[in-house]
Amino acid sequence: MGFRKGSEGPSFFDLFSQQAANLVSGAALLASILDASAQERVALRDHLHEIEHQGDEINHRIAQLVNQTFVTPFDREDLGAVASCLDDCMDFIDEAGDLIVMYGIENIPASVHSLVAEQIDIIARCADQTAHNIPALKSPLDLRDFWVELNRLENEGDLTYRRALTATFDSGADPITIIKLKDLVEVLEEATDAFENLASRIETIAVKES
Amino acid sequence: MGFRKGSEGPSFFDLFSQQAANLVSGAALLASILDASAQERVALRDHLHEIEHQGDEINHRIAQLVNQTFVTPFDREDLGAVASCLDDCMDFIDEAGDLIVMYGIENIPASVHSLVAEQIDIIARCADQTAHNIPALKSPLDLRDFWVELNRLENEGDLTYRRALTATFDSGADPITIIKLKDLVEVLEEATDAFENLASRIETIAVKES
Amino acid sequence: MGFRKGSEGPSFFDLFSQQAANLVSGAALLASILDASAQERVALRDHLHEIEHQGDEINHRIAQLVNQTFVTPFDREDLGAVASCLDDCMDFIDEAGDLIVMYGIENIPASVHSLVAEQIDIIARCADQTAHNIPALKSPLDLRDFWVELNRLENEGDLTYRRALTATFDSGADPITIIKLKDLVEVLEEATDAFENLASRIETIAVKES
Numbered sequence: 117m118g119f120r121k122g123s124e125g126p127s128f129f130d131l132f133s134q135q136a137a138n139l140v141s142g143a144a145l146l147a148s149i150l151d152a153s154a155q156e157r158v159a160l161r162d163h164l165h166e167i168e169h170q171g172d173e174i175n176h177r178i179a180q181l182v183n184q185t186f187v188t189p190f191d192r193e194d195l196g197a198v199a200s201c202l203d204d205c206m207d208f209i210d211e212a213g214d215l216i217v218m219y220g221i222e223n224i225p226a227s228v229h230s231l232v233a234e235q236i237d238i239i240a241r242c243a244d245q246t247a248h249n250i251p252a253l254k255s256p257l258d259l260r261d262f263w264v265e266l267n268r269l270e271n272e273g274d275l276t277y278r279r280a281l282t283a284t285f286d287s288g289a290d291p292i293t294i295i296k297l298k299d300l301v302e303v304l305e306e307a308t309d310a311f312e313n314l315a316s317r318i319e320t321i322a323v324k325e326s
Numbered sequence: 327m328g329f330r331k332g333s334e335g336p337s338f339f340d341l342f343s344q345q346a347a348n349l350v351s352g353a354a355l356l357a358s359i360l361d362a363s364a365q366e367r368v369a370l371r372d373h374l375h376e377i378e379h380q381g382d383e384i385n386h387r388i389a390q391l392v393n394q395t396f397v398t399p400f401d402r403e404d405l406g407a408v409a410s411c412l413d414d415c416m417d418f419i420d421e422a423g424d425l426i427v428m429y430g431i432e433n434i435p436a437s438v439h440s441l442v443a444e445q446i447d448i449i450a451r452c453a454d455q456t457a458h459n460i461p462a463l464k465s466p467l468d469l470r471d472f473w474v475e476l477n478r479l480e481n482e483g484d485l486t487y488r489r490a491l492t493a494t495f496d497s498g499a500d501p502i503t504i505i506k507l508k509d510l511v512e513v514l515e516e517a518t519d520a521f522e523n524l525a526s527r528i529e530t531i532a533v534k535e536s
Numbered sequence: 537m538g539f540r541k542g543s544e545g546p547s548f549f550d551l552f553s554q555q556a557a558n559l560v561s562g563a564a565l566l567a568s569i570l571d572a573s574a575q576e577r578v579a580l581r582d583h584l585h586e587i588e589h590q591g592d593e594i595n596h597r598i599a600q601l602v603n604q605t606f607v608t609p610f611d612r613e614d615l616g617a618v619a620s621c622l623d624d625c626m627d628f629i630d631e632a633g634d635l636i637v638m639y640g641i642e643n644i645p646a647s648v649h650s651l652v653a654e655q656i657d658i659i660a661r662c663a664d665q666t667a668h669n670i671p672a673l674k675s676p677l678d679l680r681d682f683w684v685e686l687n688r689l690e691n692e693g694d695l696t697y698r699r700a701l702t703a704t705f706d707s708g709a710d711p712i713t714i715i716k717l718k719d720l721v722e723v724l725e726e727a728t729d730a731f732e733n734l735a736s737r738i739e740t741i742a743v744k745e746s
Binding site for chain 1: 698701702705711714715718740743744
């Protein structure tokens with residue numbers, strides 16, 4: 117089944133793999149931003165923005181490829197949906213890094229900080245799983261372990277999110293700080309959810325192919 | 327028009343009806359959670375989670391049926407959209423119950439409590455209407471009264487939501503309590519909106535069939 | 537290419553143009569609401585609601601036209617998506633006007649007020665661009681300048697949003713006021729994003745046609 121547009125240019129799977137590699141870099145930068153000084157954070161956030169912007173361009177190329185390729189490896193709408201899920205993951209990672217800088221979130225109460233760090237670690241593991249498995253998307257049925265693992269990580273992420281939210285409310289911090297921390301904790305949860313959406317979209321493709 | 331997959335297994339309409347019955351149970355549990363003690367709430371919330379989880383499994387079966395059935399009663403995307411709307415209704419009900427427990431929302435000011443109870447009552451009436459009418463989805467044009475009534479309930483819900491939000495801000499409660507109540511009032515409004523989305527999706531199907 | 541349903545009734549492009557004209561009126565009303573007294577605001581908000589309601593009816597007619605027209609000028613789903621993007625723009629404008637009234641937002645700190653006014657001005661410029669360009673949607677490739685300009689406005693809007701959010705947190709206002717202003721600033725940002733979504737949807741149609 118020929119799905120490249122001739123021999124020139126990357127395939128869908130090449131582009132998806134680039135997106136996944138970007139997610140790994142993005143998650144690592146997010147972890148760095150959390151622990152950096154206010155001064156270092158700005159440069160790290162700018163770097164994260166650059167990666168997110170690269171991701172947008174790759175996403176754009178995928179959309180063009182979807183529209184211009186005659187025979188696509190899956191339904192056009194499935195390819196578009198995978199691209200869009202990968203893009204969502206990056207957007208939430210970028211938004212989280214951005215919130216930390218824009219809100220000037222500092223001196224996070226220790227009880228909240230460790231849980232936020234755990235949320236980011238779960239996102240990093242989701243990104244690693246994605247980068248490791250997305251090249252095998254050609255045979256979606258082989259990805260069963262991937263979507264099971266991403267579901268497991270999302271469940272773990274959900275528990276951590278709930279503990280982080282409770283810790284935020286119980287921290288005794290002033291209301292403004294609580295508003296800011298709540299936004300951060302919530303966007304990290306949205307990032308984990310976005311990875312689960314990616315996994316379930318891939319599962320849907322596998323069901324169709326089976 | 328044969329739309330069951332042979333004679334084994336439930337039809338789309340059977341599965342949609344199961345989802346609607348779950349919504350009725352979910353809305354009843356939500357009303358119980360609001361008025362229960364902190365101790366009772368946890369068990370009620372766990373029960374609500376179970377029902378939401380059953381809903382996910384039914385939703386999964388609908389998706390499989392959509393992908394595996396050769397002749398479907400409506401366009402595949404319409405069946406998927408109805409399933410997804412029913413799922414959204416349940417998710418918001420579940421999220422509302424969960425917020426009450428997770429945030430430890432107690433001693434709700436009386437002015438806010440009665441309006442929150444009214445929001446939940448409207449959700450229960452939406453669920454009843456859905457359970458009563460969804461078996462007739464085979465002839466979507468007969469469901470005109472249903473979608474008109476759900477639109478009416480959504481309008482009523484919207485007014486109640488606005489009064490609840492104003493009452494929250496005017497309650498004199500501390501900022502943290504206001505943040506929590508605002509989240510609850512908003513997710514209840516999202517549940518009502520989700521029922522309206524369901525109704526307008528069914529209207530779209532009816533227009534196509536007419 | 538015949539895409540009207542016979543000669544009676546407006547075409548897709550007529551209806552899209554009506555939606556765009558409504559967006560211009562809506563954005564102007566929003567600017568008036570911001571600067572009106574609490575008393576004047578209610579009537580202005582009611583007027584905005586009326587326009588939003590007209591938009592819903594036009595949207596409804598577009599959906600009917602999509603379902604009942606045999607040969608459509610673009611893919612059915614693209615027409616539906618453009619209609620839905622226009623509808624989103626109006627919904628966020630309406631929601632912003634509504635928040636100002638419902639929250640009773642008054643005495644906005646000057647540092648925040650000027651930035652909120654700037655956000656609304658950017659929305660007005662997006663609406664003007666849309667009204668000016670949407671009649672040319674028949675030849676989507678000619679709309680390149682439009683989507684480039686809407687992307688530029690969204691970037692400008694994003695910077696203004698961030699400054700408005702920072703100004704809100706730095707305003708020294710009480711937490712309840714900050715919660716209200718933050719909601720307003722955020723929904724204005726969502727309106728600008730909705731215009732960008734419209735532009736990128738039109739770009740997608742153009743790529744397909746090219």
